[in-house]
Amino acid sequence: MRMDLQQVGARVRRERERAGLTQRELAELTDISQPTLARIELGTRPRLTIAELDRLAMAIGVPLRELTSGSPVRDRVRIAARTAxxxxxxxxxxxxRAVDILVxxxxLDRLVHGGRPSAAGIRPLAADLSLPDPSASGEDQGRVLALAVRRLLDLGGAPLADPAELAERLAGVDTAVVDFPAGIDGFxxxxxxxxxxxxxVSTNAVTERQRFTYCHELGHFIFGDGTETHLLDGGRTSAELRCDAFARHLLAPQDGIRAWLGVNGPGGESAFDERRCALLARHFGVSLMVILIQLERMGMITGRQVERLRGPSGAQLAWRYGWGPQYAGKQEISRTVRPPQRVLERATTAYQAGKLGIRVLADLQGQDPTVTETALTAAGVIPEPPRIRRADMHRLLTRTRSAAPLQHPSREQEE
Known part of the structure; x- marks a missing residue:
């Protein structure tokens, strides 16, 4: 088997670090000297046998193929990155970063017994939904589906407490907040x-944007939109607009807006100044623009008013009208990395069993390993000591009968 040993070495180093092992510890577990292991990781050792790689894979706790060929998960994952x-x-x-979570x-399927738990241990409810008439407009499809979700969950016209939890409960998906570069809201x-x-969703997105992104992506999932049609280049597809409508109506339903207005004074165009619209946006946890679009579609304000009122950010409105500190507190939470609960729970179980290193849990939570380890120790989560695992020689002999040593293509003549 002829492969690029620099890539193999990089995989060994990456998986060793994820397992929380130093080079010296891995060398002791595999009977490979530390200098030799260092050369393997750098890709400067001209020859590497299957037996050596198998010992490394067993000690690290990954399948041999992930060191020789990479992760099959990375090759098969489908991504709907709706960015421009x-x-x-x-x-x-x-x-x-996102694919690393699925990898x-x-x-963890191999490290943790008992299988992968479902969201909250409950059957997803999305199967009970009927999709709207596809011949209807995207706006109507999004509105009808959002109302169906609200009826299914008995939400009435109330604000959504946690769109991420709703997505997990409704569709059985995992959700996470990840530290992405600027310009990427989520996918x-x-x-x-x-x-x-x-x-x-991204830590760079403000709270109201994170909430909208969760609902927007949930819409794509329920509609079964797939991935290929949403790779955008400056425009917005009909599926995008449909899911925008779904998110708007799910977060700020028109009946809920009418109910809020009924309690908070009469309507009419003259009644909708910036303060009143800001209060509505705060109540439903959405941006000012979402409220303005809904009010216009309800016939309560005109397009001219939308243009006059649009512009201020959520932070500007909050500090103008008296809830700046509360808004700042929510933004601090939105900037915190939050891994999927099910993944973190299983990773913690594997860590406690001595099958996963602290670096993995720290990376998953966007923390320094020392901080994560201190918190886990305080919670009584202490890993078992690592055990030396030996290779199955019968299995290795069977493999090596048909596999030559791994070599650099350019170093076939070296020792």
Whole structure:
């Protein structure tokens, strides 16, 4: 088997660090000297046998193929990255961080007994929904589906407490807040083999934007839009507009707006000044623009009023009208990395069993390893000591009969 040993070495180093092992510890577990292991990780050792790689894989706790060929999860994950104007490097970095969560989730299937738990241990409810008439306008489809979700969950016209929790409960998906580069609000990833879907939003997005993104992506999931049709380049597809409508009506339903207005004074065009619209936006946890669009579609304000009132950010409105400190507190929470609860729970179980390193949990939570370890120790989560695992020699002999040593293509003549 002929492969690029620099790539193999990089995988060994990455998986060793994720397992929380130093080079010296891994060397002791595998009977490979530390200098030799250092050369393997750098890709400067001209020869590497299957037996050596198998010992490394067993000690780290990953399948051999992930060291030789990379993760199959990365190759099969489908990504709906609905972004435009984002530099390719930034987008790739964001996608890599999100895919890492699904790679870890798949790895935990092997490390944690008992299977992968469902959201809240309950059957997803999305299967009970009927999709709207596809011949209707995108606005009407989004509105009808949002109202169906609200009826299914008996929400009436009340604000949504937690759109992320709603997505998990309704569709059985995982949700996360990840530290993405600026310009990326979030996207959806699906592992088709394991039937796992992850909705991720960015720490750079303000709270109201995170809420809208969760609902927007949930709309794509329920409508079954897939991924390919939503890779945008400056425009917005009909599916995008339909899910915008779904998110608007799910977060700020027209009946809920009417109910709020009924309690808070009469309507009429003259009644909708900036303060009143800001209060409405705060009540439903959405941006000012979402409220303005809803009011215009309800015939309560004109397009001219929308243009006059649009512009201020949520922070500006909050500080103008008296809830600035509360708004700042919510934004602090929105800037905190939050991994999927199910993934973090299983990762913690694997860590306590000594099968996963502290670095993995720290990276998952966007923390320094020392901070994570201190918190886990205080909670009584202390890992078992690592155990030396030996390779199955019968299995290795069977493999090596048909596999030659790994070599650099350019170093085939070296020792």
């Amino acid at each position: 104007g984002v530099p390719a490097v930034a987008l790739e970095a964001a996608l890599r 870890l989730d798949e790895r 959806t990833l699906t592992d088709p083999v394991r039937a796992v879907t992850l909705i991720v």
